[in-house]
Amino acid sequence: MLAALQAARRPVFIAGRGARAAGDPLTRLADACGALLAVSAAAKGLFAGNPWNLDVAGGFATPLATELIGAADLVVAWGSTLNMWTTRHGELIPSSAVVVQVDHDPAAFGVNRPVDLTVAGDVAAVAEAVHDRLGDQPTGSVAGGWRTPELAQRIRDHGRWRTVPYRDEGGGTPATIDPRTLSAALDDLLPPDRTVVVDSGNFMGYPSMWLDVPDVAGFCFTQAFQSVGLGLASALGAAVARPDRLTVAALGDGGFLMSAAELVTAVRLALPLLVVIYDDAAYGAEVHHFGPDGHPLETVTFLDTDLAAIASGYGCDGLTIRTVDDLAPVRRWLAGPRTRPLVVDAKVCGARGSWWLEEGSAATEPAPCA
Structure with a gap:
């Protein structure tokens, strides 16, 4: 060597x-x-x-x-x-x-x-x-x-991915936010001392690569078996283990719906936990893996659901966002006292797969940042 x-x-x-x-x-x-x-x-x-x-x-x-x-x-x-x-x-x-x-x-x-x-x-x-x-x-x-x-x-x-140009694909009626734009805005908003915990799914590259972390202890990647739904429970553990840092749980809507009951514990412990749901009303990876080949998608797509209201029912603060301007309440929550978790239901555009998923599907042909 x-x-x-x-x-x-x-x-x-x-x-x-x-x-x-x-x-x-x-x-x-x-x-x-x-x-x-x-x-x-x-x-x-x-x-x-x-x-x-x-x-x-x-x-x-x-x-x-x-x-x-x-x-x-x-x-x-x-x-x-x-x-x-x-x-x-x-x-x-x-x-x-x-x-x-x-x-x-x-x-x-x-x-x-x-x-x-x-x-x-x-x-x-x-x-x-x-x-x-x-x-x-x-x-x-x-x-x-x-x-x-x-x-x-x-x-x-x-x-850094933040320096790579892209065409913002947000907008529409009802409006959705580009997951890159969302992640960059959050990166600017959140304190540097943070623990980012990422669930599995089509969305996962965006928080993984657009949200900086201070060190190796600041990133928890729940992908050993590519099992969806492990992010929220892992974030609870991270928040308890490192109360000196803000814990950010980045989830897809599918993973959140699988694990929402974990919010009971987060509220009971009064954890200052920020949960960001990249909500494309689907198991996005399945949609973009199998949809192009004509497979039926009824079992992997959802009705547009008010996930912020579900979180509020568990005792969290809930917020729905469709534009960067909608993030203003997050700034107020960060200012304190953060006595209960904040769950952000971010309605993200999902017309196409993330860049890494497109590349993975192609296997050998690099895909553009999309």
Whole structure:
């Protein structure tokens, strides 16, 4: 592995769930060998604030992250099995790149794709050992200038989804709000110290990628089995565990309807919990996966339901929004005292699938940000 790092000119580290406690040693090693930093979705926030952070690799990756990871000549997976989501169905990492996998469990090696070199051991310990062995020896990347001022500027300018232009698709009668516009407005509105908990569904890329988090503890991704409906209960746990931070539960309407009874506990504990429902009146992933092939959708589409009223019935504050201006009550709630949860029923446009879902359906053909 040391030789691979010394030879590489364009190394990229991808840190996964198994590297969540190894941010500092990985950062030091990346600085020493000139690597760019990326994470799987489960480790979002691990390198928050680092100027060489490309954020999430794979289906959630920005166009810039996709370009740069696609140009790597060495990819080191730290505590990540490089599953299809992290590798964009295998298309993200170039075939010419050397791939190294570091994991404490040898059974994880090569389970999702072939790798060229494996290292068994604790991620942090391996990173520290390699850093010590590397010492002052120059690497190809440092000598060749992968980390240039120009690239740092590109990451600042284009390294977040918020900086990628899009055509707002909100509006209509009755009005709906574009989930990107909603998420960006929330990101501006919410305090920086936050825990973002995301349920599963067509919507999930928007809060995952448009809402910043302060560190790896600030992001809870409930996607291990792609099971819808786990977000709200997970958010309750996060709110109890970290009362010093605002907990934001980002749910789809399907997941909310599956788990709404959890609000009883949130009210009983007087949790200052913000629940944002990306409400497209459907199980959106199923609609956009199966609708184009002509499958009937009656069982996965809903009547337009007043989810804010349902939340109020549980004792929460409830709010329906269709435009950015409708978010004003959220600002007032944030100002305090936040003695009971606020549930926001955001009526989002759902005419097409999210960008990552379109890409996943195509499997090999990149989709536009839609």
